[in-house]
Amino acid sequence: MRWQAAMSLPIDEGTEMRLCLPAILAARPMAIDFIAGVCHSLAVPVDVEHAVLSAFGEAFNNVVLHSYRDLPGEVEIEVDIARDQLAVRLRDRGRGFDPRQVQPRDEDELPERGLGLFIMMRTMDEVRWYREGDQNVVAMTKRIVR
Numbered sequence: 407m408r409w410q411a412a413m414s415l416p417i418d419e420g421t422e423m424r425l426c427l428p429a430i431l432a433a434r435p436m437a438i439d440f441i442a443g444v445c446h447s448l449a450v451p452v453d454v455e456h457a458v459l460s461a462f463g464e465a466f467n468n469v470v471l472h473s474y475r476d477l478p479g480e481v482e483i484e485v486d487i488a489r490d491q492l493a494v495r496l497r498d499r500g501r502g503f504d505p506r507q508v509q510p511r512d513e514d515e516l517p518e519r520g521l522g523l524f525i526m527m528r529t530m531d532e533v534r535w536y537r538e539g540d541q542n543v544v545a546m547t548k549r550i551v552r
Contacts, residue, residue, distance in 0.1 A: 421487045429470050429479045429498060437466050437483060441494065444485050450492065450550050457529035458492060458548050464522035465496050465544045473500030473542060482541075491531075493547045502542040503535055 425440045427433040441462050445455040469481045482497040526533050532547040 423485045423487075425483045426480055427483070429474045429481045429500070431467070431470055433481075434463070434466055434470075437481075438463060440483060441485070444487070444492070448487060448492070448550075451552065454492070454548055454550055458494065458546075461526040461529045461533070461546050461548075462494055462496075464525050465494075465546065468503065468522055469496055469498045469500065469542075469544070473498045473502060475501065477501075489550075491547055491549050493545065495546075496544045497538075497541045499540055500542065502537065503544075 423440075423444060425437065427437055438459060441459060442455070445458060450458075466481065473479075477500060479498060479500055482495075484495040484497070486493040486495075526546065529548075530546045531549050532545075534543075534545045536543050536545070
């Protein structure tokens, strides 16, 4: 199912939306459509939409490729909507990730691969990784300035 039609409904402040998908790269287009649909329904500025989609896409890839690696699983996507910000969380039960284990890189020497964290940190106003019960959580927030 494509999410554009479902996401054309009005979304109010304080709304929380959820989507659960298999943690496979083939599910990425549906996940991206879901986030894009939320952005369109909120009429967020294009630069905010692009930032959120870039960071979200990288976070989704990281869950699939690193947290689950060769394991089957699901990724839960949550979006909290407020008047002045959009919060997106990805939850999984895979291996998890500790950002403290990643060495900082010089912007002038970034390789073709391994840019996901850099993109997430640069495009979002806040990015956090934590455990909640048996789940790994990536929480990202983007302020909306209209």
